[in-house]
Amino acid sequence: MQHVTEAVERPARISRRRADKVEERRRELADAALLTLSELGYARTSLREIAQNSEFSHGVLHYYFRDKVDLITYCVRRYKAVCVQRYDDVVATATTAPALADEFAAAMAATLVADGLMHRLWYDLRSQSLFEASFRDDVAAIDASLERMIERIVARYAQLSGRPPVCGTGAAYAMFDGLFQQALWRHLAGDPQAPDTLRADVVQMLAVVTGTA
């Protein structure tokens, strides 16, 4: 067996146990790849370096992935699964508009500090997708799911504050994404008050977006 990606319809005699084991190993290798990518960035990440961050040798990567692009797109999809779902309980628990704003802003600031390196990778890969069309579909999917997340936040905030949003969800996502990106840059450049600035900006922007500023 080789290039497991498109081998969905493999001979029936291969047990599900084996298939699960393969998928588990792919995840394991993808995690090592994500670790390496978030440390070095796309331009400086090699397959040998990825293998050194795992417990296997570099040859095994071509057993579980067709090529480097296949591995990295798998990583991008896996990244999405880990990343998006964190904000949805914020919108579920908050009962007033200011509380929602505070919790959302706090969640963003916490993400900035805790997962800054991962998001650095995200912006790197999104830039790469401007050049390498192979990544484009996965990047678009992640972007769409992030936009839906923002949409839920804004809609709930508008509902709680009794005012409809004054701009579309695309524009709202672009704004919050821009804020986060700028904060990430400052944070990684060593600015100690980047999280707090982000927090204040996010609270204010939620107000602006609903015309309550």
Next chain:
Amino acid sequence: MQHVTEAVERPARISRRRADKVEERRRELADAALLTLSELGYARTSLREIAQNSEFSHGVLHYYFRDKVDLITYCVRRYKAVCVQRYDDVVATATTAPALADEFAAAMAATLVADGLMHRLWYDLRSQSLFEASFRDDVAAIDASLERMIERIVARYAQLSGRPPVCGTGAAYAMFDGLFQQALWRHLAGDPQAPDTLRADVVQMLAVVTGTA
């Protein structure tokens, strides 16, 4: 002579004409590099490819630049010189708030179409600066000058519309940058209405930022 970058205090007998010629050649090579970078992106641009986009051989690059990083940081600075100054006549000519908004939005949409590849490079290099500290200072300088440009636009718009901005310039820049980035992604992915969407979003965002939406 070698590594012209730090040779500001070279022997006085070398004429200014020669020094100018050197600077001219550096610009020439940097333009070839910028062309290559905007086509291939940072990760896939090699010195030999740059030289092929110029009329020289690859060896000459190390005659005019210390190393690859020196060349690319020079490119980034040159990029800034070309890029920023386009918007300042917009703020000078517009006499009403709606006119300013329209002209600014039209200028951004035009930039999107005309210099999309150059801005793709900008976002690529800004991402690289999250990993490679060498680029950080130049990227920060460009970001600051772009932010000042946005500040002038917003301030003038606020003045013309008689309402003060409802958010800081940092946040305003982050928002417009996010909008442009998202529009660029869609534009390069083939969305034909990306420029018009950007235009509408920018007009609306100017209103939002002054609380007139």
Next chain:
DNA sequence: CACGAATCTTGACAGTCGTCCAAGGATCTT
């Protein structure tokens, strides 16, 4: 014109890269 300095080309260097493959160990089926 001729000499020296500035400029440019060419080829080589030591690495690294993605990819592939032969070989053998590990694991499962019968």
Next chain:
DNA sequence: AAGATCCTTGGACGACTGTCAAGATTCGTG
């Protein structure tokens, strides 16, 4: 236990990289 299949290793391959230096070429100046 034996045979078949899966898994992993480690090395080899050719292509490509940044860098450098020696030689060829061009240029300005006496």
